[in-house]
Amino acid sequence: MVLLTGYKKIKTAVFISGTGSNLNSLIKFSKTNKSPISINLIVSNNSKAKGLNYSKIYKIKKKVFNFKNKNLTEKKLLLELKKNKIEIICLAGFMRILSKKFVTKFKNKILNIHPSLLPKYKGLNTHQRVLENNEIYTGCTVHFVNSKLDSGKIILQKKVKIAKNDTKYTLSKKVLIEEHKLYPKAISKVFNL
Numbered sequence: 207m208v209l210l211t212g213y214k215k216i217k218t219a220v221f222i223s224g225t226g227s228n229l230n231s232l233i234k235f236s237k238t239n240k241s242p243i244s245i246n247l248i249v250s251n252n253s254k255a256k257g258l259n260y261s262k263i264y265k266i267k268k269k270v271f272n273f274k275n276k277n278l279t280e281k282k283l284l285l286e287l288k289k290n291k292i293e294i295i296c297l298a299g300f301m302r303i304l305s306k307k308f309v310t311k312f313k314n315k316i317l318n319i320h321p322s323l324l325p326k327y328k329g330l331n332t333h334q335r336v337l338e339n340n341e342i343y344t345g346c347t348v349h350f351v352n353s354k355l356d357s358g359k360i361i362l363q364k365k366v367k368i369a370k371n372d373t374k375y376t377l378s379k380k381v382l383i384e385e386h387k388l389y390p391k392a393i394s395k396v397f398n399l
């Protein structure tokens with residue numbers, strides 16, 4: 207997608223809405239020598255998102271946008287991204303759908319992580335639906351974001367076996383552990399590392 211130039215890491219923004227455990231794993235990865243990215247901005251639509259605490263912990267700039275007026279918010283967001291020279295966006299538990307216009311401006315430069323083996327189980331409540339359908343496997347997917355929900359080109363997936371006694375809570379924990387490993391791997395893959 208984008209070639210690494212010199213030793214400079216690619217400035218990345220991570221968009222969150224909640225706990226931010228994927229954000230934490232991405233920040234840790236970004237600090238390693240093998241990471242092509244640096245995390246320079248944390249964006250949230252939710253001022254109470256727990257994940258915003260990582261801004262303090264790691265001294266990374268944060269910005270909250272309420273998304274009440276999507277069009278206006280996205281305009282402000284684009285300005286903020288430009289100001290911070292952001293080249294790549296990683297969605298990590300971000301609960302707002304970005305407009306086609308926004309996505310087009312960052313074509314092939316927005317990644318998302320989803321807790322299912324896409325194209326199966328797009329959208330919300332994936333673990334619950336997976337269990338209701340008596341699936342044997344679930345997993346997680348990192349994909350490029352296009353204008354359709356959870357439908358962009360798949361970068362990497364990881365399968366997780368479902369145990370008989372799994373609940374949506376135990377499953378979500380198991381899948382999250384894999385998500386934390388998969389997102390950095392997918393980023394390395396995108397940059398041919």
Ligand code: GRF
Nearest residue numbers: 225226227228299319320321
């Ligand atoms: C993850 O399961 C992610 O796949 C989904 O939302 C959850 C976010 O978790 N899109 P966290 O905020 O990264 O802990």
